[in-house]
Amino acid sequence: MTRRSCRSLLFLLPLLAAPAWGQERAPVEPELGSLRHARVAIDAGGGARPLTFLAGRLDEADLAALREAAPNLRVVVPASQAEALALAPQAHGVDGRWATAEFLRAADKLVWVQAPSAGVDRYLGRKELIEQDRIVLTNMQGVHGRAIADHVFALLLSLTRDLRPYLDPARRGEWNRSGGGAEPIALHGRTLLVVGLGGIGSEVAQRAKGFGMRVTATRRSEIPPPAFVDHQGTPEQLPSLLAEADVVVLCVPLTEETTGMIDAAALATMKRGAYLINIARGKVVDTDALVAALRDGHLAGAGLDVTDPEPLPPEHPLWDLPNLIITPHVAGRAALTDRQWARLYHENLRRFAAGQPLLNVVDKTAGY
Numbered sequence: 001m002t003r004r005s006c007r008s009l010l011f012l013l014p015l016l017a018a019p020a021w022g023q024e025r026a027p028v029e030p031e032l033g034s035l036r037h038a039r040v041a042i043d044a045g046g047g048a049r050p051l052t053f054l055a056g057r058l059d060e061a062d063l064a065a066l067r068e069a070a071p072n073l074r075v076v077v078p079a080s081q082a083e084a085l086a087l088a089p090q091a092h093g094v095d096g097r098w099a100t101a102e103f104l105r106a107a108d109k110l111v112w113v114q115a116p117s118a119g120v121d122r123y124l125g126r127k128e129l130i131e132q133d134r135i136v137l138t139n140m141q142g143v144h145g146r147a148i149a150d151h152v153f154a155l156l157l158s159l160t161r162d163l164r165p166y167l168d169p170a171r172r173g174e175w176n177r178s179g180g181g182a183e184p185i186a187l188h189g190r191t192l193l194v195v196g197l198g199g200i201g202s203e204v205a206q207r208a209k210g211f212g213m214r215v216t217a218t219r220r221s222e223i224p225p226p227a228f229v230d231h232q233g234t235p236e237q238l239p240s241l242l243a244e245a246d247v248v249v250l251c252v253p254l255t256e257e258t259t260g261m262i263d264a265a266a267l268a269t270m271k272r273g274a275y276l277i278n279i280a281r282g283k284v285v286d287t288d289a290l291v292a293a294l295r296d297g298h299l300a301g302a303g304l305d306v307t308d309p310e311p312l313p314p315e316h317p318l319w320d321l322p323n324l325i326i327t328p329h330v331a332g333r334a335a336l337t338d339r340q341w342a343r344l345y346h347e348n349l350r351r352f353a354a355g356q357p358l359l360n361v362v363d364k365t366a367g368y
Contacts (some may be wrong), residue, residue, distance in 0.1 A: 033142055033344050033359030034199075041112040044355030047072055051353060052329060054084055056095035056116055066346065070353030093352055096123060103231040104128035104135075111360065114348060115139040116341075118200075118332075119281060120362050121254040130364050137362040138348060142199040143340045144332030148279050148305075151331035152249055153211075155277055155303025158325055160185045180322075182300075188212035193245035195261075196252030196280065197225070197232065198368075204249050205229050208209045216241050220366075247277065254281035255367035264289035273300045279331050282308030287318070294321050306331035307330040 044051060052074045058066070065077050078084035084098035093112035094103070104110065115123060118141045123161035129137065158164060165171060192208040194201040197217040206342060208215045209228040216231045218238055225232035233241055235257070236310055240253055242248060248270060252258045263286040270276070276299055278285055287308050293299045301323040310329065312318060318326060326339070349356050360368060 013299040022331070032340075034361075035357065035359065037363055038357035038359065039136055040355055040357050040362050041352055042355060044072065044353060047354045049355075050074065050091045051092045052076065053093040053112075053352065054078055054091050054095060054098055055348060056086055056097045062342075062346075066349060069346070069350050073349065073353035074351070087322040093349075096120075099123070099126075099129065101126050101128050104132075105113045112136045112138070112352060114345070115362075116345075118142075118144055119253060120368065121281065124255075124364070124367055133286055136358060137364055138358050138360045139362050139368075140341060140344060141360050141368070143344055144337050145200045145203040147334035148200050148331040149207050150334075151305060151327070152204050152279055152303075153276050155209055155305070155325050155327070156187075156247060156249075156275060159275055159301040159303060159323070160187060164322075164325070175353055182323075187247075190214070190246040191216060191244055191275075192247040192249065193217065193241050195227075195238065195248060195250050196258075198251060198253075199231065200279070201249070201251035202226065204251060208247075213247075216245065239269050242266060243271065245274060245277045246271060250276070250278045250284050252280050252284060253368035254283055259283050260286055262286065262290075264292070267293040267298065270299065272298050275300055276302040277304075278302070279305045282306040282310050291317050291321065294323055299323070301325075303327075305329055 037211050050072055055075050058077055063075055076087060078087060078098060085103055088103050088106035091107050092109050094110060096113050096115040099113045104126060111128060111134055113135060118139055120139050129135055156244045161184045162179045162182040188211060191214045194205050194217040197219040199287060205215045205217060206228050214230050217229050218233050218235050220235060261284055294302060303325045305327045306329055351358055
């Protein structure tokens, strides 16, 4: 049995009782998904109506588990985009990787697109999807949050503790306590601003509070702040919050409103010596302005898991900045992420087949 097969069957088993005293506890799984905009995609006749879904990555064990959980749902894994297009007229639901504009035009029965990622900016430009109210778009929001928040602090601590020189293979065997010459700082008592207090942003904020930081955040909704956030403001208050932050972490989705929001003016508003971490999307930041702010020392450092452009060309000036750490859009990678992704994917397929409200429904107007 393959690793994915074991994973698939595990997700459909009921939760086990808590272990006895002295036994090792399994990792606590995050909640599956959001019911904020939950919506039924189709009347499934109480689970009796035959439906077809074109999946992206399911092996034979996945398919067997789904046949048992949702017998009215025919799940097909196309071998290519051409095969997916040929099946489009039969599809009631589809994995977003097949949902090209051409596919959407051919899929006249389509009522559901399941994006395999948390970000849906790639879909928002497809009028065939956005202008069709009958098509429900769902995403993988919340799946990557814990791993990404860990990655945020991996980047941040590498900068604030000046770890980069010690990681240089050319310096192996060298007992040099001066590091790279930068004075390491402690996070305790510093202010961290989370720009976009959604699922990922909340995980970042929790970790920051664990480091003894003062935590501020921006949020579009009027949901009261959690206990681990000291002050919550609106996007309109971003300039004043940037000015008081020692660390700024970008966690917003890419929308018309957030594209280029961290421009030269925003960077100039930040404290001299502050740090910027971006795990959102590269286009949230004006890349040329960021290069300038790092070169002149206005920012002490930056950590980027996303860039604009992406992939970042080898000759791009970002690579040459000594106070910058770049990782190639890998922040969400973790075994926990894989497990949570599969659980949510399976659960939404089960809900779809039963005619129940889907999790993580995207507001196509707001873009998330």
